[in-house]
Amino acid sequence: MEAGRGVRLPLAWLVVLPFFLYAFxxxxxxAGKVLFGAFQDADGGFTLANLExxxxxxxxxSFKTSIEVSLVTALLGGxxxxxxxxxxxxxxxxxxxxxxxxxxxxxxxxxxGIPLAAAFIATAGTIGIVTQFLxxxxxxxxxxxxxxxxxxxxxxxxxxxxxxxxxLVIAPAIDGLKQEWREAAANLGAxxxxxxxxxxxxxxxxSLLGAVxxxxxxxxxxxxxxxxxxxxxxxxxxxxxxxYLSGDVLSNPHLSHALALGMFVVLAVxxxxxxxxxxxxxxxxx
Amino acid sequence: MGQQxxxxxxxxxxxxxxxxxxxxxxxxxxxxxxxxSRAAMLRRSAAAGIGLTILASPTAAFARSLGAAxxxxxxxxxxxxxxxxxxxxxxxxxxxxxxxPPDWANxxxxxxxxxxxxxxxxxxxxxxxxxxxxxxAVRSLKGDARAPDVLxxxxxxxxxxxxxxxxxxxxxxxxxSVPRAMxxxxxxxxxxxxxxxxxGINRAVVSTIPRSWDDLLKPEYKNKxxxxxxPLTSGSAVAGVFSASIGNGGSxxxxxxxxxxFKRLKDAGNFIPVQATPQTIASGQTPIVIDWxxxxxxxxxxxxxxxxxxxxxxDGVYGAHYCQAINATGPHPxxxxxxxxxxxxxxxxxxxxxxxxxxxxxxxxxxxxxxxxALVKALPSPTAYAKVKFAxxxxxxxxxxxxxxxxxxxxxx
Numbered sequence: 001m002e003a004g005r006g007v008r009l010p011l012a013w014l015v016v017l018p019f020f021l022y023a024f025x026x027x028x029x030x031a032g033k034v035l036f037g038a039f040q041d042a043d044g045g046f047t048l049a050n051l052e053x054x055x056x057x058x059x060x061x062s063f064k065t066s067i068e069v070s071l072v073t074a075l076l077g078g079x080x081x082x083x084x085x086x087x088x089x090x091x092x093x094x095x096x097x098x099x100x101x102x103x104x105x106x107x108x109x110x111x112x113g114i115p116l117a118a119a120f121i122a123t124a125g126t127i128g129i130v131t132q133f134l135x136x137x138x139x140x141x142x143x144x145x146x147x148x149x150x151x152x153x154x155x156x157x158x159x160x161x162x163x164x165x166x167x168l169v170i171a172p173a174i175d176g177l178k179q180e181w182r183e184a185a186a187n188l189g190a191x192x193x194x195x196x197x198x199x200x201x202x203x204x205x206x207s208l209l210g211a212v213x214x215x216x217x218x219x220x221x222x223x224x225x226x227x228x229x230x231x232x233x234x235x236x237x238x239x240x241x242x243x244y245l246s247g248d249v250l251s252n253p254h255l256s257h258a259l260a261l262g263m264f265v266v267l268a269v270x271x272x273x274x275x276x277x278x279x280x281x282x283x284x285x286x
Numbered sequence: 287m288g289q290q291x292x293x294x295x296x297x298x299x300x301x302x303x304x305x306x307x308x309x310x311x312x313x314x315x316x317x318x319x320x321x322x323s324r325a326a327m328l329r330r331s332a333a334a335g336i337g338l339t340i341l342a343s344p345t346a347a348f349a350r351s352l353g354a355a356x357x358x359x360x361x362x363x364x365x366x367x368x369x370x371x372x373x374x375x376x377x378x379x380x381x382x383x384x385x386x387p388p389d390w391a392n393x394x395x396x397x398x399x400x401x402x403x404x405x406x407x408x409x410x411x412x413x414x415x416x417x418x419x420x421x422x423a424v425r426s427l428k429g430d431a432r433a434p435d436v437l438x439x440x441x442x443x444x445x446x447x448x449x450x451x452x453x454x455x456x457x458x459x460x461x462x463s464v465p466r467a468m469x470x471x472x473x474x475x476x477x478x479x480x481x482x483x484x485x486g487i488n489r490a491v492v493s494t495i496p497r498s499w500d501d502l503l504k505p506e507y508k509n510k511x512x513x514x515x516x517p518l519t520s521g522s523a524v525a526g527v528f529s530a531s532i533g534n535g536g537s538x539x540x541x542x543x544x545x546x547x548f549k550r551l552k553d554a555g556n557f558i559p560v561q562a563t564p565q566t567i568a569s570g571q572t573p574i575v576i577d578w579x580x581x582x583x584x585x586x587x588x589x590x591x592x593x594x595x596x597x598x599x600x601d602g603v604y605g606a607h608y609c610q611a612i613n614a615t616g617p618h619p620x621x622x623x624x625x626x627x628x629x630x631x632x633x634x635x636x637x638x639x640x641x642x643x644x645x646x647x648x649x650x651x652x653x654x655x656x657x658x659x660a661l662v663k664a665l666p667s668p669t670a671y672a673k674v675k676f677a678x679x680x681x682x683x684x685x686x687x688x689x690x691x692x693x694x695x696x697x698x699x
Contacts, residue, residue: 058694126509126558127570142509149559232516233559235694240518247519248416248440249686 031264037257050258062235063262065151066220069236073158074215080159081166082208088167089174102171105164112161117228120157124148149230157229158222162215169214173207205281213274217267237263289319293640293658297633301403305368306459306631313632314656321655359619361473363627364459371627372404374620380407381621384423384434385415389564389588391479391580392641399637400628406621417443417521424452428615435616436625438478440521442682444609448474454614456623460630463650467676468607478629479580479643480607482598482674483522483529484666486582488573489593496574498601499533499547508555512562512572514581517689525606526576527689528677533602538677541685542692549696557697568592579666583642598670605674607646632656644671 041047053059088098123130124141125148134141147153177200185195201208223238232239237259243249245256296316300309359374360366375381381400388394401408411432412419417439424447427433439447447453448470455473468477485502487495492510496502502511517523531537531544551557560566562575568589575582582596610629612622628634635645639661651657677685 058691061694121560121571125560125571228561231513231559231561232519233698235698243516243518243690246416246418246422248418248443248521249517249519249524250690251418251443251446 077162
């Protein structure tokens, strides 16, 4: 018995060891490098100048724009994704619609980056298919102030993968909303609105919050899509990092590290807001 | 009058020779025949037969006299016979290059010609890479067999790399004929080719060709003008801002007017922030592109349906060169030096000229009249290039800082 137990424990650790090594090499080591690099100057000495620099102007706009784009796409994507997911799952919708939407969402949530930007430019760009169709019918959106190559355009394109991601993530939670509760509430005389206010949303809120935070992080870190779409003219933090790290003009790796540290801080603030909210809203789901 | 050789024929014949000196002699002879009368040609071929033989012996004798090859390559290419460099390079069997797009200044043909002529393997890593990535590859891959041997980087990165000790000192045998302003005094790098900022126009979409920076502001170019990337990361986009600045009352020391010009272009609705690629010009998504002349000129042949025209702005001509360097810790040092010896010979320089860029030894070669007429005709007229201005590294870094500070607010959305 003793010998058996002694053998089992190291085996369990051995099996998990590759994962820990992988996490260490590809998550903790780079994160540590960024953390230390943010406090170094070009000669390797300790300095706070980088951190002070990123609170100055062009970077402040980058952070503001990034946070704004991420919040908009997270909240809007979350709301729309939830509504779409709920409407495909609820009783009364044919079963095949749900699997169709889930399959499509599985593809669309990962269809990001340069192909997505190219697809949107071909669709809604200055000579895109939809643009030309509308122009042929007398309404050219580009003459009325719309342009795909702006912050609004970036948000539009991000929604393309944010909404499907929301659908995928919230579907299991909606499944957990038992039909029996709905029926019980109806039996007791509740209107749908009362049901949602007192039963449905409180139960779903922890999952909704978690999904929105996930969407925020997903959008905040997106790089290739916005870069391919706007050529870097919309100031977002990942793109700014790219300018200073791997461009042909500017070179300041430690500033990039400081910017990345700033991104960690923003996400940490998000988590700090999320965790207490999560705890409060979980009261009903214990 | 004279025999007009096809450029490819000239290069083919030249490349059959053993070493760059003989290649250069063949080129000089064939190009010289373009303007020669028949009688003079006959006289010359008689003399040439004797002349070439005389030319051959000293080089061959010198190479033989060196005996066993040196283990480490010398600092001066001229101090050692070309045959020795070739022999040592062949022993290394291959060369690693990095960030050389095949359609950039004819690098595709340069790489394949080098491979075929000298029988070496060639691996081109990361063809669309930036100068920063090239320097980083030298740092990260130090001691690795995949490290790049030769680099083609922007001037500010060349200086940074030289100061950091990433490059090896090497004076190839043509060093003297490269203008002083285009090389590093300490021997760590030298300019390989230069070009000027031009407009590439898709004439299937745009009927009137803009000839100056002011022309671009016209309302008929609404949503049609693009840069090759953002000036915060793309060297050609920064050059575009410099050029616009010169054309709008600014100077190399002050790119403010250039940034303000692009703001005006954006406010007029003419500027689209999409990164221009050859495909976006050909498809009409970005029918007017502000980019290097050698790139735009190469697209003319590549996309005949777009009927691309290239115009050099009359009110602001800005040029820049890229820099060739050798990795100090590269895995194939002799092959790297062979690469430079080949590229800076007349044959190599003509290959760059075939890609519509001005090679570093252009002035020297045109003085010696060894440039085929066909290549000169393929470039825009020399008067367009006469006013060209180049920025010093100090001006480049100041401009970069100013653009980084002002561009996002003024032109970014």
